[in-house]
Amino acid sequence: MAKILEVREVQKSYQIGKIVVPALRGVSFDVEEGEVLAIFGPSGSGKSTLLHLMGGLDRPDSGEIVVDGDSLQKLPDDALAELRLSKIGFVFQFFNLLPRLTALRNVELPLTIAGTPEKQGLEKAASLLKLMGLEARMHHRPFELSGGEQQRVAMARALVNNPKIVLADEPTGNLDTKTGWEIVQLMQKLNKEKGQTFVIITHDPHVAETADRMIFLKDGLVEAVKEAPRRNTQ
Amino acid sequence: MKISRIISIAWENMKQRRLRTSFTTLGVVIGITAIIGLASLGEGFRLEIRDRMQQGFELDILIVIPGSFTTGLGEFEPQEVSRVRNVSGAASVTPLITLPRTRLLNEEDEPLNALTVAGVNFKEMAQMLPERLAPLEGSVPSPEENNTVVLGYKACFLNESTRLVNVGDNVTVQFGAAPYNVTKKLKVAAILEKSGTSGITNFDYWAFMPANTTFNLVKREVYNIILVKVADIEESEEVGRNVEAVFDNPYSVSVLVPLAFMRQVDRILNIVQIFLMSIASISLLVAGIGIMNIMTVSVMERTREIGILKAIGAKSRTVLTMFLAEAMLIGLIGGLIGMLTGYGISYGFAYGLSNLIQSQQSSEVAYRTQNPERLSINPVFSPEWTVIAFVFAIVICVVFGLYPARKAAKLDPVNALRYE
Incomplete structure (x- = not known):
């Protein structure tokens, strides 16, 4: 399988006041096209920092990140935005939907930014919401939706631009166990049926175990990589 | 986007x-x-x-006065007036003489309300300012009709209700300070319409007589105002300069150009x-x-x-x-x-x-x-x-x-x- 994302010796530290806190201390791994990769670790292990770096939201202090052949260090800010728009989909713990937009408009937003004609964009957004089982909730605003529904809208938004890779940051972290599980199943389904690549960041071992591969992150270092036979989630 | x-x-x-x-x-x-x-x-x-x-103001009329505010006011000789008549850009020119220390008295020896008494060429004045010289009563005399007077509307009234003079009445003009004053009997030929506006061509308080009659009073042929109507109003300032150029000494003449003002x-x-x-x-x-x-x-x-x-x-x-x-x-x-x-x-x-x-x-x-x-x-x-x-x-x-x-x-x- 082709490598869709490469992380090479990535280091990142934060300055809090006068203290420099290392978040990542030389992390390397690859993401294969079509796999579901879980990055698992306790809080403070550097998971979120890693996800931000992989998604081009932030830049590493040293090391290299290559997404679909593009080394992110070399890209100016605008090109990074372009890359986020066309190749990466984000799913966040707190959904991060725009509160004043309907579900449909939230999903359409990346297409709007990309300059897709409105009619075409809305059709695409609607078809994805249908796929997520939200046909009846399209014209509701986020506050009228349950947590699970909001996360499915966020998932639709992440997928709307046909990204190479979806980066999910604790996608079940703000949901009850049952709903969280539904989201995990949804990702599995999209992976199986559409070959969508997922990187899921989680501190929940049950979620992590559903992945093809699991990377244990601890204190900013990769402690172990575990190839897991995928659990049957059906 | x-x-x-x-x-x-x-x-x-x-x-x-x-x-x-x-x-x-x-x-x-x-x-x-x-x-x-x-x-x-x-x-x-x-x-x-x-x-x-x-x-x-009549914006197209330049007012030419002899002398200047600094050198004092003088007089225009007839030949100076003729030179102004030939200035390029002037459509028409007419000279005036205003008489100082002059009173007009009606038949009852009451003074009229004429604040300015001037000798003019009626024909030229009427052509230049037809609206200002429109008679309310009587008719504006020809230049040859000596010993006549045309009165501004308010010159004939003491106040709103008391009229001092009528067309056809005789008035006495007293020129100069007593006891050296000269007197002359004039006949009222016309009373002008009320002009109503303020400004220098409001003739309501004026009395006009033929220039020749004036010359008899002052014993000389002189003028102290020349009115120059310009052909093109936009060239007022240029015509004003042309008028000044007619005079040898720039201080001997002042040209008021209303447009410039x-x-x-x-x-x-x-x-x-x-x-x-x-x-x-x-x-x-x-x-x-x-x-x-x-x-x-x-x-x-x-x-x-x-x-x-x-x-x-x-x-x-x-x-x-x-x-x-x-x-x-x-x-x-x-x-x-x-x-x-x-x-x-x-x-x-x-x-x-x-x-x-x-x-x-x-x-x-x-x-x-x-x-x-x-x-x-x-x-x-x-x-x-x-x-x-x-x-x-x-x-x-x-x-x-x-x-x-x-x-x-x-x-x-x-x-x-x-x-x-």
Whole structure:
């Protein structure tokens, strides 16, 4: 399988006041096209920092990140935005939907930014919401939706631009166990049926175990990589 | 991202915060109202003053007087008058002589209300100023009819009800100081229509006699005013210079060019207007600062939203444009409303001011004029000023929106996403 994302010796530290806190201390791994990769670790292990770096939201202090052949260090800010728009989909713990937009408009937003004609964009957004089982909730605003529904809208938004890779940051972290599980199943389904690549960041071992591969992150270092036979989630 | 979509998103954002947007826009509305109002009232005021002055002056008539204010006033010899007649650009020329220390008495030896007594060529004067020399009673005599007099309307009245003289009456002219004065009997040939306006060609208090009769009184043929009607009003100043050039000594003549005076007054009024408008512009600046303030707060409130937009691929430029579009829309809407309220307010003000002026004026002019021409100010809307004010509103909003918009555009997406 082709490598869709490469992380090479990535280091990142934060300055809090006068203290420099290392978040990542030389992390390397690859993401294969079509796999579901879980990055698992306790809080403070550097998971979120890693996800931000992989998604081009932030830049590493040293090391290299290559997404679909593009080394992110070399890209100016605008090109990074372009890359986020066309190749990466984000799913966040707190959904991060725009509160004043309907579900449909939230999903359409990346297409709007990309300059897709409105009619075409809305059709695409609607078809994805249908796929997520939200046909009846399209014209509701986020506050009228349950947590699970909001996360499915966020998932639709992440997928709307046909990204190479979806980066999910604790996608079940703000949901009850049952709903969280539904989201995990949804990702599995999209992976199986559409070959969508997922990187899921989680501190929940049950979620992590559903992945093809699991990377244990601890204190900013990769402690172990575990190839897991995928659990049957059906 | 298409600009039309950015604008429609900005519009949606503003609609979401209706009250706040309204208050921000109000500042712009007030600024533009002030500018449009002052511009249109100022322009109306300027035109009214210009009209007034045009009524007082015959703008196409230059007044040539001998001497100057510094060297003292002299006299014109007949040959000097002939030279002025040949000046290029002069359509017609007529000389006058005004007599100092001269009184007119009616048949009962009561003095007439003639403040200025002048010797003129009636034919030339009537041609040059037909409206000013229109007779109410009698007829203006030919130049050959010596020993006649034409009286201005008010010269014939002591007050509104007491008439001093009628056409056909004899009047006595007393010239010079007693006991050396010369007297002469003249017949009233005509009484002129009331001219009503103020200014130097208001002949209401004048008495005119044929120039020859005057020469008999002063024993010489001299003049002390030459009126020059110019062929083209725009060349007034040039004709004025031509007249001056006829005289050897530049101090021996003064040419009053009403147009030049008018232009100067116009220039002064223009400066006053621009000054007033720059004061009005300050209110627009204040509105701009209000926009900056509100938008900065708005950027803070929407930090997380900006972070989301950036995370899903919006470029900094897109975020910048989004906020600038909001500022621009505020300017656009504020400008449009301000234009309308500016028009409305200037009509209201003009109405109020005109009424105020008229109520003050009517007591003063009731006696003097039959049909008092009342000063009224009508706002004049110049398309240029309207466009300038409108563009200014948008520019101010965009300029002041730039700081918060840049702040939004520069937000770091990771920090913005974490913002609570």
